[in-house]
């Protein structure tokens with residue numbers, strides 16, 4: 062048992078449902094108690110879906126506990142087949158069903174005798190895998206099933222070079238915009254898109270997968286398992302670089318070039334495309350060289366989120382903007398080796414944790430100028446008075462914007478730079494304005510300052526300190542004392558206070 | 569109980585395939601109500617995920633709630649549940665100093681048959697903090713019934729007031745159902761204008777101030793979903809339950825006070841006028857509602873009461889979906905609905921217990937109601953099909969009880985209609 066208030070990733074069945082509900086003609090039936098269909102609420106709320114989410118429940122109740130779910134599940138599957146005529150019905154186990162230990166496989170076999178739809182049991186273990194891993198597994202499972210089913214149909218590579226994009230799915234962070242941006246890029250490169258998976262695809266189309274020349278898997282969390290399997294079976298190369306930020310983007314295009322050239326008689330060279338877009342089409346490349354961005358050099362940040370976004374964004378912060386990365390971390394435990402290897406170059410401190418209070422503690426300790434993280438870090442930032450840019454799921458409805466907000470591609474790079482710049486300047490502005498004689502000076506009726514044993518403060522210093530808005534006091538106090546320690550002073554006077562300020566605002 | 573409902577509601581049961589919140593959601597309002605409490609939900613990641621998303625921003629304000637997240641070792645009984653729970657409770661005691669810890673049992677604890685009750689007794693003695701165990705799982709209950717199971721368990725902890733038979737005091741009146749303090753005071757005041765004193769509320773805003781109830785005391789519920797709490801008060805505490813409509817809407821509030829007055833032998837003064845006054849103030853809203861049709865898909869057990877208010881507003885109710893209908897506990901409410909229908913010369917609406925959302929969508933397509941009161945899973949899809957919806961969870965969190973909140977209630981209900989009107993006209 063562990064005490065938990067907050068989780069970065071959901072239970073396994075959420076991952077399965079995210080994949081199932083992304084397909085056009087798949088219906089998922091959860092084997093769950095009443096009340097576990099919260100997924101439908103999230104999808105219809107966060108994504109503002111116009112269509113009813115194709116997820117229903119075969120309810121586990123008292124009756125099921127005594128008599129077993131067999132008949133009920135079979136009936137529910139048959140009923141759904143008649144009502145909606147989906148092509149695939151995916152029975153989705155939950156934590157509750159997994160402890161009942163019924164032979165779900167058998168129910169599926171029985172019901173599939175009477176349905177037009179294919180029926181599958183999602184092969185995920187609630188207690189072993191996270192939401193992301195489950196999504197990865199389910200996607201692979203469905204692709205495998207259909208490719209094996211249609212294995213006899215002739216396979217041929219498309220005449221013109223083409224790719225599959227594996228990584229469009231529901232409830233993913235800025236996903237819709239990212240995929241559009243990828244389509245735009247590929248179109249400009251004159252590459253055909255064979256299939257986009259799984260969002261919007263119908264399962265019959267899956268047989269077309271092997272026709273593409275290359276698979277593109279932009280998010281590490283979901284799609285790699287399928288891509289690896291396809292590589293082994295059909296000799297399809299895949300690209301797992303995330304096209305986020307200039308350097309990654311250039312690498313991604315070069316990899317594409319390489320893969321395409323290796324698959325046919327083409328001799329692509331995308332160098333001009335990269336150069337033109339980087340220098341002229343994109344604003345961010347120039348922006349990071351403009352004088353405004355000089356101020357960012359040496360600022361400090363911490364980065365936390367899923368491995369895809371943290372890795373890419375840490376790289377941008379460090380390499381393109383000269384930000385000092387105090388630490389970078391992810392909650393994607395299953396990908397930690399890759400994460401370590403990728404980020405070693407950019408920061409000394411890398412950590413993996415699913416525990417938000419550890420993250421909070423480390424943010425406090427590092428006391429960065431800005432945080433880039435999830436919804437949770439945003440709130441930690443609010444508490445500590447540190448600005449935060451949201452770069453990764455889990456997120457709330459405000460991070461499902463209506464406007465076009467990709468993270469991928471050249472437009473994504475523009476958006477990202479804006480976000481990074483604004484996050485830092487928000488922090489600088491508040492500190493410069495409010496700390497030492499800005500507007501809205503409030504004198505609290507009692508001095509909220511409590512002297513610590515280590516440092517004595519003069520009365521005057523305390524009074525000046527008391528004028529700092531309370532939310533900033535803690536952080537500033539740390540900085541003042543750090544400064545005092547650096548000059549080996551034990552009594553904090555107004556002079557030291559102002560010197561400390563000078564040392565802070567300088568850099 | 570007298571036979572009622574000659575014009576019987578045509579109530580029947582469907583498949584129980586409907587969307588609703590898991591009953592553990594009651595934690596979100598109960599931890600706020602009971603200020604010295606801490607709620608520990610003993611369940612899985614599924615439960616935690618639901619709560620953190622349903623509680624949304626509340627989560628970031630360090631709520632007095634947490635998950636005791638079960639791991640594989642707990643399920644296979646490799647770990648000892650006593651020592652695991654003791655560890656967590658000691659930590660909670662140290663960090664948060666609650667006066668009471670509620671353990672919320674879930675589907676998993678139920679299926680693996682954790683004996684929370686007896687473990688709680690042991691740990692209670694060890695940590696010297698009372699522990700209240702309630703099973704609010706999705707196997708047995710839906711949404712607001714979570715509060716019902718918690719209250720039923722809490723009642724067992726309420727101190728007993730010994731009745732002095734030599735000098736019998738008049739029985740006292742206790743009200744049950746969680747409402748924000750501000751609201752419970754408002755309802756108590758309504759009763760005091762009739763000369764009735766409310767001796768206490770269950771729950772009280774502090775665990776340490778639970779009212780002491782004696783056998784023979786009167787109790788009355790303020791929510792339609794408190795059947796278990798009611799029967800616990802009757803059976804275990806030997807209280808007399810006043811079966812009344814619920815104080816929701818001007819009509820319900822009037823009938824509720826009236827029923828209490830009659831039962832306790834108080835004369836009623838000025839209630840009819842008061843109700844009329846309120847209705848007069850609400851014409852703006854009732855005009856908007858009159859003649860329109862409404863459909864409840866059902867998920868929080870407030871449906872009969874809301875349908876009754878809307879019938880009073882001369883809306884036509886196509887269907888009352890409801891997770892569970894306790895005809896005895898809700899008898900007062902059903903009777904009032906019947907009476908209003910008779911006055912208007914219309915038939916009792918159809919009540920569908922354990923509805924089937926899929927079938928309901930067919931019926932909605934057929935009826936094309938002006939308003940559908942439903943959950944978030946269906947609201948946006950229905951709106952996209954041109955059907956006005958009101959998200960029903962709001963009725964659980966908004967203030968809708970008593971005369972004073974009637975306007976609030978009607979505002980909520982008319983909002984989708986006003987919005988549509990606004991969009992059409994601009």
Ligand code: SF4
Nearest residue numbers: 096590615674675706
């Ligand atoms: S329905 Fe059961 S498993 Fe699901 S959240 Fe509720 S208590 Fe937990």
